[in-house]
Amino acid sequence: MEKDYIKIDEKDWKAIRVEIWLSPIIIISPILFSGYLIYDWYTRGFLLNENYRYIGELFLAILILLPNLFFDFKFIKSLIKYNKVKTRLTSFKKQVKGR
DSSP states (O other): OOOOOOOOOHHHHHHHHHHHHHHHHHHHHHHHHHHHHHHHIIIIIITTTOHHHHHHHHHHHHHHHHHHHHHHHHHHHHHHHHHHHHHHHHHHHHHHHHO
């Protein structure tokens, strides 16, 4: 049985490059936002003993942070895998040109 591989054209490579350039924003901004919410809950809610008023901020921060971390690890793994495939392809193209 033959394996069918996905053909990637130039438009797909451009989309992948844009995603790579935007990956720091995609990864860091939700972490910073949820960190701010946790800090705000800690300073205004926990330290001032008004937990009941700021528990929503903590819940929202956890709701943003946990799924984001889960998907960020998968996203970073796929970027590393893409980088490995890209380096193999470029080295293969150099070998073919050298013949």
